Amino acid sequence: MTRSFRRLVRLVVPLPGDLSLAWSTIKGRTGGFVGSFIAVAAGSAVITACGMLLVSGLGTGVTPERYAGAAVVLGGEQSFWLDESAEVRYSERVTLPAEKVAAVAAVPGVQAAIGDVNVEVSVLAPDGDVVAGPDGFPVLGHGWSAAALGPFRVRDGRVPSAPDEVVLDADLAARGDVSLGARVQLVVGSLPSSYRVVGIATAPGDGLDRQSAVFVTDDQATTLSGRPGRVDAIGVLAAPGVAPEQLAERITAAVPGVVAHTGAGRGDVEFLDVGDARSLVVETAASFGGTMVLIVVFVVASTLALSVRQRRRELALLRAIGATPRQIHWMIGAEMTVVSSVGAVVGAIPGVLLAYVMRAVFVLAGVMPPDFQMRVGLLPVLASLILCVLSARLAGWLVARRLANVSPVEALGDAAVEPRRFGRMRVAIGVLLIPLGLLLTWGNVAAPGDSAADTAASAVLLFVVALGCLGPLLLRGAIVLFGSRLNRQSTASGFLAQANARANWRRLSSATTPLAMGVTLAAVQVFGASTTIAAAQHQIEDGLRADxxxxxxxxxxxxxxxxxxxxxxxxxxxxxxxxxxxxxxxxxxxxxxxxxxxxxxxxxxxxxxxxxxxxxxxxxxxxxxxxxxxxxxxxxxxxxxxxxxxxxxxxxxxxxxxxxxxxxxxxxxxxxxxxxxxxxxxxxxxxxxxxxxxxxxxxxxxxxxxxxxxxxxxxxxxxxxxxDREAFLATSGSGGSGDWALNLLFQTVLLGYIAIAVVNTLVMATAARVREFASLRLIGASRNQLRAMMNGEARIVVLSALLFGLLATIPPLIGISLGLTKSPVPSISLTGLIAIVAVTIALSWGAIRMATRYAMRPALIDAIGGRE
Known part of the structure; x- marks a missing residue:
């Protein structure tokens, strides 16, 4: 092992001695690490929740009911594959040619192959009432031969033999109070037909929870389906001693054009909504989870960087008494490892709860069946742990690099005042992103006709990143332009607020910038949705001419x-x-x-x-x-x-x-x-x-x-x-896909995490000013003056965040409105705007007031002699 490799390993994996020293440091400075711990724990919760949804989508489903007795269930290719890993589900069932049933039956190891036809029906009892399925699930008609896939058993009566004979499952007959020999009407589409009940059948296992079943003759089922020569699925009964997985491989090799499912996967063929839900959960969890990983890494890195910067005097003293750059790196790296690993593990517990909350929203939006099972495992927790630790170590290394590489004298000098230099590369990136975003939203650089969501997602991210790069400089300019108007210089508190903001604009920007980014994301989500809804409502109200x-x-x-x-x-x-x-x-x-x-x-x-x-x-x-x-x-x-x-x-x-x-x-x-x-x-x-x-x-x-x-x-x-016309409005659209609810869910989680980060940063930045508040108290400032000073700083934070955040939303919203309506004026929701302003004020003002009260609690003599 080379020396450079050993050095790299130790930078990533601290030795036990480093961890022991780090733990001692953390215990001595608990308050300074609480904010970092909260950022890591909240990030771990979000990543764990997304990981649980992803694992559940890949590995769980719904237990089959009518196909419970089949070893293998064959269906059509229900997805169009964009590439090897991305698919789009078809909205309707993909059927199979009926002649494939005989081809499957000829495969060695197949005891029987049975084609199944599903026909959605409405059952009218003898009294004329509609007999629904359990919990609103459908009633499906089938040919009697498919009953063997359950298997269903005739409890009373006999199997159907004539076109006007039907067998009901026992639960359906009980709900409709239908007895053997009664006549019921089956409505297929809108057409009712009279049938005589010749049998009552019992369902396999614990019965049918997601459907009700009626059985007619095979020929009648084909007639009702309106698809002669097609079947919805093929159920396969295996010969004794043949494993389902082995049989599935034989069938797919011998019969092209069929997709084989075994185990819980059989439910994907029986219930299309389950397969749709699995695909949607995997896609959205992976997409949103990837986005959240980047944001969590950014927030955790920023929070830990703030924590380390607040200790620059202590680190400078260590350099002055002989600590080497390598020792500084090892110490900070070990501290980051301890904080991030403990925070990641603690955050996994609320992450599990958050996953179930997200699942509930999926169900509420109608894109996931209520009985879709969640899988709780260690893999999402381990993934969250690794990501949080790596991001924390990276943040610690970046911050420690500057402190460790300067001379001890320079380190002490830099620790006395806030650094003034600002990275030229950071400024260049931020400046270049603005015209690029404008071109994307207004200049047709993107493919013409792109949906509003695609345009907003791409353009908003550019402006958000630009805010992140230029936020401190923008805040500095806002303080110069508006600071004196927000805080009267004639009062002591106004003078102190303005002076503090000018001297510590970088510290203040650590809270203002993420708050402005959150305002931008929230405003585009709210106003983009209101623009889309208003445009759709206007089009359908003006375009619907029916009476x-x-x-x-x-x-x-x-x-x-x-x-x-x-x-x-x-x-x-x-x-x-x-x-x-x-x-x-x-x-x-x-x-x-x-x-x-x-x-x-x-x-x-x-x-x-x-x-x-x-x-x-x-x-x-x-x-x-x-x-x-x-x-x-x-x-x-x-x-x-x-x-x-x-x-x-x-x-x-x-x-x-x-x-x-x-x-x-x-x-x-x-x-x-x-x-x-x-x-x-x-x-x-x-x-x-x-x-x-x-x-x-x-x-x-x-x-x-x-x-x-x-x-x-x-x-x-x-x-x-x-x-009337309102009835059509209820059926219009893409079928109630619930995209709006999912977007609201993900934006809520995203903005919630950003809100936690903002509050956390504000509290950290304010609570660290204990000595500053004590010094002001010793020279005559009262508690009320200090509170007024912090209120003045809060006004600067709120105004700047709202100003920069809302300005960044203008180009994307104009682009959305132009693409949807050809008008550059978007539809602004007044309620949404008030909510954004109220939440921004509550987050910033509440966090600053709480932290100020905490920072002024210690006695003056203790505060002035304590740590920074």
């Missing part, structure tokens, strides 16, 4: 027969069916291709402008038939598509189409960024039904009378409801 809207409960949908029925009702001028899905659009990007997800709608083009005004800029929406598509302006700019161009589109079930662009419209936020023919969208959704029907009445028709006439015409469709 009445037909809707149905979630999952039921509206069948094409309903549209034909209402078109013949007296007083109805136009009836437009609307179906929704998410689509993937692939387009050239630089030297390769890119794929993005967009909300899509399927509409009938006949007289569309009378029910829905998309504000067409180019082309003719009436040509939306066959292989045609209309794009919003934002999407058209993103993919660089003009009217007449052909694009590559993946529908919700993975089907690839290449439609021709026939129109480009403006109101994509309100109605969806991609508009396709209604029959195309319906054919490639899981339920094969429309979401809503927009109805425009004949001029002069009484709305109340028409609503009554519509209800009469729809009596034979029991799940269809007649509503």
């Amino acid at each position: 009445h809207v037909l809707t149905a409960p979630s999952g039921a949908g509206i069948s094409p027969e309903v549209v034909d029925a209402v078109r013949g009702v007296a007083g109805v001028s136009v009836a437009t069916p609307v179906a929704r899905m998410r689509v993937l659009l692939t387009f050239p990007s630089e030297d390769s291709t890119a794929t993005k997800v967009f909300a899509a709608q399927g509409v009938a083009p006949e007289r569309l402008s009378e029910t829905m005004d998309l504000a067409v800029n180019e082309g003719d929406i009436a040509e939306l038939r066959g292989d045609a598509v209309a794009l919003s302006r934002i999407v058209a700019e993103t993919v660089r598509a003009n009217v007449g161009a052909t694009i590559e589109l993946r529908l919700g079930d993975g089907t690839v189409v290449e439609p021709r662009v026939v129109a480009i419209y403006e109101n994509g936020l309100g109605f969806g960024d991609v508009t396709l023919p209604n029959d195309l969208v319906v054919a490639h959704t899981t339920t094969r039904v429309a979401t809503a029907v927009l109805i425009r009445s004949v001029d002069g028709t009484d709305p109340v009378a028409l609503a009554g006439t519509l209800r009469g015409a729809l009596e034979r469709y029991p799940t269809v409801q007649v509503g």
